[in-house]
Amino acid sequence: MPLIKKRYGKGRVRVMRIHRDGDRHEVSQLNIKAMLEGDFARTYTNADNSNTVSTDTIKNVVNVVARENTGLSPEEFCQVLAQKYFNTYPQVSSVSITSHETRWNRLSFGGKPHPHSFVLDGNGKPTVELTAVRGGPLTLASGVDGFAFMKSTQSGWENYVKDRYTTLAETHDRICATSMVASWKWSGKPASYPATNAKILDTLLEVFSTTYSWSVQDSLYRMGEAALAAVPEISEISMACPNMHFIPMNLSAFGLDNNNQVFLPTDEPHGQIECTVGRG
Structure with missing residues (x-):
């Protein structure tokens, strides 16, 4: 039987970024869905996970990009996030990212x-x-x-x-x-x-x-x-x-500090x- 369509990823990745410019803070709370397509067919058809990125890792990349880009608009953030997936995983052929913002005035x-x-x-x-x-x-x-x-x-x-x-x-x-x-x-x-x-x-x-x-x-x-x-x-x-x-995200596994800048809502x-x- 042919595998007609395939994609996977992580949904409801909630992240709060705080960009500190002296005493002035900018806040951006996003709910991200990141879906990947690429050379992952054997995970479906042959029980072979050797080329497939864990969905937990997909979530971790969101938090890393959030820490490295606290001041970007949601549009810019999604573009940088997509490029991060392409740069990190050559087996990814396309990325679909959906962002819903909780707006704080x-x-x-x-x-x-x-x-x-x-x-x-x-x-x-x-x-x-x-x-x-x-x-x-x-x-x-x-x-x-x-x-x-x-x-x-x-x-x-x-x-x-x-x-x-x-x-x-x-x-x-x-x-x-x-x-x-x-x-x-x-x-x-x-x-x-x-x-x-x-x-x-x-x-x-x-x-x-x-x-x-x-x-x-x-x-x-x-x-x-x-x-x-x-x-x-x-x-x-x-x-x-x-x-x-x-909740402050622990990013030490990725060599990053978190000075009250990236949080899990x-x-x-x-x-x-x-x-x-x-x-x-």
Whole structure:
């Protein structure tokens, strides 16, 4: 029987690149599918793998090219990646690469772009919850679901409980990112609900972005304090923040360092940090 078509590769290779230009960071999160065609027929027909590159190696090449090219656009990155496969494996006759980008937009405060803080493009779903009893009080809360934000530095996790089950290493410099569910209870009517909701989110983001985070717990409490101080019409604010993890890739096997520049994005399993801050 003839082998009519053949190709193989690696899908869902997720990679986050951080390009550091002094204090200013550029971030690029990609989901790559890399498929190869070439002289691989005997793997299918003769159980002969001697000419075939492992799919795990195909994934490793993505990470190596990411480390060597932190500042390239996705279009340029895909071109360099394809050429890397051609240069490394003469048995490859064609390469097909698909890239999907998760876009992070730079935050600005006071009209000044922030060097290392971002929000997810097309971000979050505004929410409202109302409870009313005939002849009784009405309770109203506003909020947002799935509001993602990130900073590429100025976050750490140190001095926590360590025992024989602990494997996580301390760090004073990590990506801190979350997809937040938050709600705030109204105790008075603001001049404008939309404008005040926007002010609350702006306040939360500014505290998160412009101060060092000793933990997500530390940031959330201070963010809640600031929101209550900024908006007297709310009585409390609740925030639930699942971590969006970015795991530094170990590239030492390829003779490359990784100074917090190339990461594996993952959200399973994730830390889940929750708190409610109210008025005393």
